[in-house]
Amino acid sequence: MTDYDVLRVFCGPGGGYGNELGVVRDGSVIPERGDRQAMAAKLGFSETVFVDDPERGVIDIYTPTLRLPFAGYPCVGAAWLLDVPELVTPAGVVGARLDGEFSWIEARAEWVPPRTLRQYATAAEVEALDVPPPGEWIYAWAWEDEAGGRVRARGFPGRGDGIEEDEATGAAALLLTDRLGRALNITQGAGSQILTAPQPGGWVEVGGRVFLER
CATH class of the missing domain: 3.10.310.10 (Diaminopimelate Epimerase; Chain A, domain 1)
Known part of the structure; x- marks a missing residue:
């Protein structure tokens, strides 16, 4: 199995709860979309992120059944993990910042x-x-x-x-x-x-x- 991290995103004030997110930090080990989809299905998280360029913040997001151009909690989790000023998704460039205990993204409803x-x-x-x-x-x-x-x-x-x-x-x-x-x-x-x-x-x-x- 390819190495991956598991984050909990949107945790409560005491650090509990949150949604589990799988993150493959080295997306180059699984370059094909079909293989990424299969891994996301096997892991079974609501969403799994593949990092294609950690310095530029280029990411690719999958649910167990489909690829998403943008998703909120995977971007918040990836922004925290990569500590970059922006993330590049198929939907567009997502602003990112860390502020104390909170990780923030800036995106568009469309x-x-x-x-x-x-x-x-x-x-x-x-x-x-x-x-x-x-x-x-x-x-x-x-x-x-x-x-x-x-x-x-x-x-x-x-x-x-x-x-x-x-x-x-x-x-x-x-x-x-x-x-x-x-x-x-x-x-x-x-x-x-x-x-x-x-x-x-x-x-x-x-x-x-x-x-x-x-």
């Missing part, structure tokens, strides 16, 4: 694959949801504190690839921030934390804590 943002009346309703059948990608959310920008969310990819629920989803958080036009403090899944902030010119910053698991 880079995000389709998501259904479904608002509920209360956080308790979101927490009580059952996993929906495969179909559309659903980001279920509700205000915990609208004045304070605090949101409760859960992400259901609906792909039928064994990932029934995403513990933390930066791309969907980016879409929600773009739609609402305000900074958000999102608790997703079992306890992951995602911070966001709209920026001038249609950009959105997404940030969170990253830890090296193994």
Whole structure:
């Protein structure tokens, strides 16, 4: 098996939770897309990143079943691991920075694959949801504190690839921030934390804590 790291991205304040991310630091060892897809399927993480140029931040992102031009939590994790000012993805150049305990990226909503943002009346309703059948990608959310920008969310990819629920989803958080036009403090899944902030010119910053698991 090719060497890879496992990060947890968007961890909670105590360092727990977060979404596991596989990162192959030397993408040259698996140059073919088909082989990368097969490895991503075998690893079984929500997403796996192949680093094609660590100095320039060139990365390639896969779910267990498809290649993604852009994805939020893989970019946040890669930005932390590579410590570069930008990442180069097929969708475009992603700004990157580290600020204390948080790793941040800056990206655009139009880079995000389709998501259904479904608002509920209360956080308790979101927490009580059952996993929906495969179909559309659903980001279920509700205000915990609208004045304070605090949101409760859960992400259901609906792909039928064994990932029934995403513990933390930066791309969907980016879409929600773009739609609402305000900074958000999102608790997703079992306890992951995602911070966001709209920026001038249609950009959105997404940030969170990253830890090296193994």
